[in-house]
Amino acid sequence: MERNNLYPIFLKAKNLNFLIIGGGFVAEEKLTFLLKSSPHAKVTMVSPMFREGTIALAKKGCVTLVKDSYQKKYLQGRHIVIATTDIQEINIQVWKDCRAEAKLVNVADNPPYCDFYMGGIVTKGNVKIAISTNGKSPTTAKRLRQFFEDVIPDNIDDLVKNLNEYRKTIKGNFEEKVEKLNEFTKSLVEK
Numbered sequence: 001m002e003r004n005n006l007y008p009i010f011l012k013a014k015n016l017n018f019l020i021i022g023g024g025f026v027a028e029e030k031l032t033f034l035l036k037s038s039p040h041a042k043v044t045m046v047s048p049m050f051r052e053g054t055i056a057l058a059k060k061g062c063v064t065l066v067k068d069s070y071q072k073k074y075l076q077g078r079h080i081v082i083a084t085t086d087i088q089e090i091n092i093q094v095w096k097d098c099r100a101e102a103k104l105v106n107v108a109d110n111p112p113y114c115d116f117y118m119g120g121i122v123t124k125g126n127v128k129i130a131i132s133t134n135g136k137s138p139t140t141a142k143r144l145r146q147f148f149e150d151v152i153p154d155n156i157d158d159l160v161k162n163l164n165e166y167r168k169t170i171k172g173n174f175e176e177k178v179e180k181l182n183e184f185t186k187s188l189v190e191k
């Protein structure tokens, strides 16, 4: 069976500078899902044109809109770059420029030009689940996201908060704490 070898990490998007190039449908989709998961993500968008929906979203978040065509200078100070223009040569140029500067880059909907993929994301309080199909079926990622949003109870966060409190009260060394926490939560996975 083929296997997904991607390594997921949970970024502190508030501390990072994202750059989205393009202001059309795909740009708006990527911005929507980025802000849904990380409302305080710091984002700059560069495009000669922005959709109304993008302008409205930008007002709600930490998003700066720059009305211009892509130029290499816009990469300066950015950690993560997402290229979404409708001109593939521009998107490939962005990819090359990012590669030269060792920046993480995603050419939206173009897997060979992605250092990382955006995933389906479920957030319930402190709990977050990210879903990837290895770039094989974004539709499946979306359906799985909807499924988990539905089946994971909202009060899962209470469990996390309670265990965080319990954790603070346990005395003993690291090994003893781990043992107690594992004993306490065993029933969660017992069949």
Ligand SMILES: C[C@@]1(CC(=O)O)C2=NC(=C\c3[nH]c(c(CCC(=O)O)c3CC(=O)O)Cc3[nH]c(c(CC(=O)O)c3CCC(=O)O)/C=C3\N/C(=C\2)[C@@H](CCC(=O)O)[C@]3(C)CC(=O)O)/[C@H]1CCC(=O)O
Pocket: 029, 030, 033, 034, 106, 107, 108, 109, 110, 111, 114, 116, 117, 118, 119, 120, 121, 131, 132, 133, 134, 135, 136, 137, 138, 139, 141, 142, 145
């Ligand atoms: C998860 C999600 C996150 C997000 O966008 O933030 C996401 N795509 C979503 C939806 C979606 N995108 C597309 C459709 C139409 C149906 C279809 O074509 O399947 C739908 C479904 C719909 O809209 O209903 C079009 C599409 N997307 C890609 C290709 C190219 C290809 O597959 O080769 C094409 C065809 C373009 C063409 O036809 O030319 C590629 C990528 N899309 C990814 C992520 C990465 C892989 C993630 C993974 O590993 O699973 C990857 C590889 C790169 C990237 O962009 O990061 C978001 C759901 C969010 C949610 O609902 O929670």
Ligand SMILES: NC(=O)c1ccc[n+]([C@@H]2O[C@H](COP(=O)([O-])OP(=O)(O)OC[C@H]3O[C@@H](n4cnc5c(N)ncnc54)[C@H](O)[C@@H]3O)[C@@H](O)[C@H]2O)c1
Pocket: 021, 022, 023, 024, 025, 026, 027, 046, 047, 048, 049, 050, 068, 069, 070, 084, 085, 086, 087, 088, 090, 109
């Ligand atoms: N919309 C979809 O569902 C979809 C699905 C699959 C693939 N795609 C592909 O993704 C790409 C983008 O699609 P879209 O629907 O967002 O297109 P779009 O026409 O809505 O948006 C393209 C955006 O790129 C901007 N742009 C053009 N040249 C630029 C430059 N030099 N610098 C910065 N920005 C520039 C435009 O101003 C516009 O805002 C296309 O190649 C399309 O074929 C789109």
